[in-house]
Amino acid sequence: MAPTLSPAWRQRWPWAAGILAVAAAFGLQTQLYSGQVRTVGTIFMFVALALSWNLIGGYTGYASFGQVVFFGLGGYVTAALMTHAHWSFWLALPVSGLLAAGYGALIGIPLLRLRGHYFAVATLGVAEGTREIVTNLPDLTGGGGGITLPTVGAAASTKYLGNDGFYLVFLVLAALCLLVTALVSRSKFGFALRAIHQDEDAAAAVGINTTRTKVLTFALSGFLTGLVGATYAFQQVTIYPERLFDVELTVLMVVMVVIGGSGTVLGPILGAIGLQFLSEWLRQNYTTIHTLLLGAIIIAAVILLPQGLVNYLREARRNGDYSLLANVRRYRL
């Protein structure tokens, strides 16, 4: 049986827990060595990315395999604005997000007509194509040779933030993504997304403008991903198209969300933290075979918990059956 909470507290405790977690993350910084600050900052970055992907891929059910396009675009817009126009990072950051959102809406209008694998492949194509465009605009982007942001001395448009600074920015971005997800998941809008995920015809039949809802969500997801990309570009100082449009980043977002539990608030967070920790731990302890082990663990997780950790726990608690074997049977047969 679930512990009994008054209805008001059942509403409030997730918010309280979220605020506490973010506060704890602020406090955590003081306890870490400089190297750890960077590692944990990267975890926050992935939490933010996974939460952003979850909006379109998890709630709405449109698996964007080109999500990295927003990351790369955000990064390059910030790089171009800071380098060529000498904008402050703090101004370039929101502009990068907005441009990524606009790009999301623009490609979303045609692409979101496609369903399932077709959408996935089409977004992948857009990401690859966009990378090529960025590579072939050397005056603006530095082309394949990369672009270096002015971060030191008098030329710096914004002083480099350092490990501590980026830790905070990524934490704030992760908190923002968490807030957006929590709001979406409890709102009317969230119900529209879940309805679209389940059955688009049925969703349209009860009055949901499915086209507008999907495009808005893709743009929102692009906005958040773009903010993260912008910050990453600043952190890296020198960026290259292959790095910022790396398919592996998309894959990581997808894997984190799927393992944690797609279409939930907590799932992407747990997935991102878990996978980053695991990957780091394996790298330190099994240097030669860490990627192999990580891959094997991911496969095992997907086989045993096809619905993701959070959804599995939710269902198991309701059915009172925590058996993994029963879970596999339920989803595979």
Added chain:
Amino acid sequence: MSATPVLETRGLGIRFGGLKAVDDVDLQVPEGQTLGVIGPNGAGKSTFINLVTGHLRPTSGQVLVDGQDLTGAKPWVIAKARVARTFQIVKPFRGMTVRENVAVGVMYGPDGMTRMGPALHRADEVLEQVGLGAAAGRSPGELSVADARRLEFAKALALSPRLLLLDEVMAGLRPGEIEPSLQLIRDLKAQGMTIIVVEHVMKAILAVSDQVLVLNAGQRLMLGPPRDVLSDPTVIEAYLGHKYAARQAAAQAAQPTPSPSAGAAPTLPAASAGSEEVSPDA
């Protein structure tokens, strides 16, 4: 009461390549009327509903709701014009409770409630109405066939429709389960709702329809009061083939056939029983 029909179709049709799935259908459904739609499998019944509710774009003709031209309008526009439908193959939103399934329509339908609390409350009322009140907190996957069909019904009613299109809400139900659905339709009718019932269960059509539209190969074969329609030789032939029609005519000349299912159509008992299975309709 206005003279404008709630639904009017003029020359409504759709082609899929060379196939005219619905062909030149003229129809007027006055306010408060219940129209039964019958026809053999593939006659275009579901396609007709899809055309009226915007799930398919007509290639010819017009759809007017309350005199307003909604031809080719998107489904959500039609839903907001208080035209609601059910799907022949139930489409619950899994991962939401039964109550939330209905609340989605309350929030996004013409009433457009934004706040969760009142929307869920309204959803509960609708569930009470269809007799699913006790299942409000359950997941749609746990429902029986009959209850899943009721949920489909409730999702449509969540839009507070003035025109309700029911696509085989009784398919796959046992005789005892049909009666509550019929009663529900009668209740809605008593409230003045205009209803279109697509159904293979002849007993149901007879029990609630003021008029019956017969579709065959996409075309309007006949429109008229239920008993007239069901005893019409062309209708019998469309349903059961010309051999059966000839035999039936001969038998009727000798003596009237008693009907095995109580209250069923005078001349179509076998057809109704035989085609109750859910079938992939055009």
